[in-house]
Amino acid sequence: MRMTANAEKSSPIEVVVVVLPESSIMSLASVLDPMRAANRVAGRPVFRWRLLSADGEAVTLTCDIPIPVDGRFSPPLDGDLLLVIGGFNLYRHAGKRFLAALQECARHFDIVAGIESGCWLLGRSGLLNGRKATAHWEELEDFSQAFPGLTVIGDRFVTDGKYWTSGGASPTFDMMLHLITERLGPALALDVASIFVYDQMHSPTDVQPFVSLGRIEARDPELAGAIRLMERTLERPMTVAALARRLAISQRKLELLFARALSISPGAYYLRLRLQVAHRLVRDSGIPMRDIALRCGFDSLSAFSRAYRREYGASPLKMRSANRATSSRAETNSLPPA
Secondary structure (H helix, E strand, O other), X not given: OOOOOOOOOOOOEEEXXXXXXXXXXXXXXXXXXHHHHHHHHHOOOOEEEEEEEOOOOOEEOOOOOEEOOOEEOOOOOOEEEEEEXXXXXXXXXXXXXXXXXXXXXXXXXEEEEEEEOHHHHHHHOOOOOOOEXXXXXXXXXXXXXXXXXXEEOOEOEEEEOOEEEEOOHHHHHHHHHHHHHHHHOXXXXXXXXXXXXXXXXXXXXXXXXXXXXXXXXXXXXXXXXXXXXXXXXXXXXXXXXXHHHHHXXXXXXXXXXXXXXXXXXXXXXXXXXXXXXHHHHHHHOOOOHHHHHHHOXXXXXXXXXXXXXXXXXXXXXXXXXXXOOOOXXXXXXXXXXX
């Protein structure tokens, strides 16, 4: 059936799921299990899916579990929803033939979604040109540089016409709930979320956090607010006193919140958060060290290098040199020219 809000209820939504080697089992489960649960709750097959791979052979995921598939991803294919799940070493598993198949098949689906690194394949095939899209928060900058013809947004998932992209496993679960809400109604989506004890259904415009707060957000909203404020001010870090004033609490209370929940001072946590972002940029990008220092709130390269060495046991330059021996995440998502 073609997916419309008024579609014939007895006709299942036809889904093709393409999974590449070295994908995350959580991303795959976040696609398949909401559909399975929706079928169970509805008491009839509201979704019908096929699982395909690039070569028709079983796919080994990052956890080394092999996943059998129903066949090879190649035209002709059509349906309602095409989901492409990618992971590490993307360029090894998806070459010119795969991209050509994706371009051709995308024309015959109502919705085409890139899951995790799958968004890179949509971008590389030109399907996202002139559109809004997202990627995993660690890759947003690289994704934006790789595809200047699209608007990159740091939301959990993005829907722009028929093309959807998600930033990770949990956002993919949100995206599937959003799909169920749109096509099958909010009551069914709520029932599916409840099966997985999923307490908070996110909208497409919810921003991807650097830190997943889990139950802290509900249990201790002041602490969660402090961490979110730190995330927003990495480039220009505030003093602990200024953080407390912005949060309308005393500095002493802020210190107690961090000590009780995380066994760390707010200043030390703030520094660790800045260094974690810097560490990713050192390993996975070619951004000059001075620029990384400024982006992460250090007023000099020497101050950044000292703090980095204390945290990671090596200078940023040595860490980058050592990491070049293996494929960085940015490199693994850079496909060869079409």
